[in-house]
Amino acid sequence: xxxxxxxxxxxxxxxxxxxxxxxxxxxxxxxxxxxxxxxxxxxxxxxxxxxxxxxxxxxxxxxxxxxxxxxxxxxxxxxxxxxxxxxxxxxxxxxxxxxxxxxxxxxxxxxxxxxxxxxxxxxxxxxxxxxxxxxxxxxxxxxxxxxxxxxxxxxxxxxxxxxxxxxxxxxxxxxxxxxxxxx
Numbered sequence: 813x814x815x816x817x818x819x820x821x822x823x824x825x826x827x828x829x830x831x832x833x834x835x836x837x838x839x840x841x842x843x844x845x846x847x848x849x850x851x852x853x854x855x856x857x858x859x860x861x862x863x864x865x866x867x868x869x870x871x872x873x874x875x876x877x878x879x880x881x882x883x884x885x886x887x888x889x890x891x892x893x894x895x896x897x898x899x900x901x902x903x904x905x906x907x908x909x910x911x912x913x914x915x916x917x918x919x920x921x922x923x924x925x926x927x928x929x930x931x932x933x934x935x936x937x938x939x940x941x942x943x944x945x946x947x948x949x950x951x952x953x954x955x956x957x958x959x960x961x962x963x964x965x966x967x968x969x970x971x972x973x974x975x976x977x978x979x980x981x982x983x984x985x986x987x988x989x990x991x992x993x994x995x
Contacts, residue, residue: 816945816966816969816970816973819941819942819944819945819948819970819973820973822941823938823941823973823974823977824977826934826937826938826941826977826981827934827977827980827981827984829934829937830930830931830934830981830984831984832848833930834927834930834984834988835848837923837926837927837930837988837992843869843875844862844867844869844875846875846897847860847861847862847867847875847877847892847897848860848862849895850891850892850895850897851891852864852884852887852888852891853887854881854884854887861877861888861891861892864879864880864881864884864888865877865878865879865880865881865884865888866878866880873911873912873913874909874910874911874912875909875910875912876907876908876909876910877901877907877908877909877910878906878907878908879908882906885903885905885906885908886903888901888908889901889903889908892908892910897910898919899911899912899913915992920992920993923992924989924992924993927985927988927989927992928985928989930985931981931982931984931985934981935978935981938974938977938978938981939974941974942970942971942973942974945970946967946970949963949966949967949970950963
């Protein structure tokens with residue numbers, strides 16, 4: 813059924829959001845994605861850090877932020893300090909250096925719980941898409957746009973699609989948890 817493609821796209825979008833959420837979870841090694849949600853005021857507009865400077869990773873545990881406008885150094889430093897990143901930036905007047913310490917066992921467990929919560933939120937979103945799709949099919953059947961047999965087949969297809977995406981969420985969560993627990 814062509815109309816179910818829209819619901820599949822919504823489920824795919826949920827996976828993209830989950831991947832983005834996982835990118836912001838710090839896993840003990842430097843990853844520029846952890847800065848994606850941190851914004852600084854730039855000419856009166858909240859702007860992501862990656863749009864006001866260059867971010868590089870000279871080694872696996874360090875990120876270096878070099879703003880194009882040196883006057884932003886203090887604001888970037890403050891934005892990182894007030895974020896949930898849990899890293900104290902080092903400002904040398906030209907660049908900001910972020911050194912990612914080895915994660916403690918307790919911090920790993922906290923991050924694992926956060927990953928599980930993201931996974932559960934994604935599963936809820938997928939189930940909501942399933943509910944909307946089933947409602948759509950039932951309405952179509954009531955309007956006479958499809959037979960009861962078509963309705964049953966469509967509902968089975970929707971459930972199969974849902975199961976497939978829930979499995980993908982579980983796989984993504986397991987992979988991220990394994991990454992977090994690596995020492």
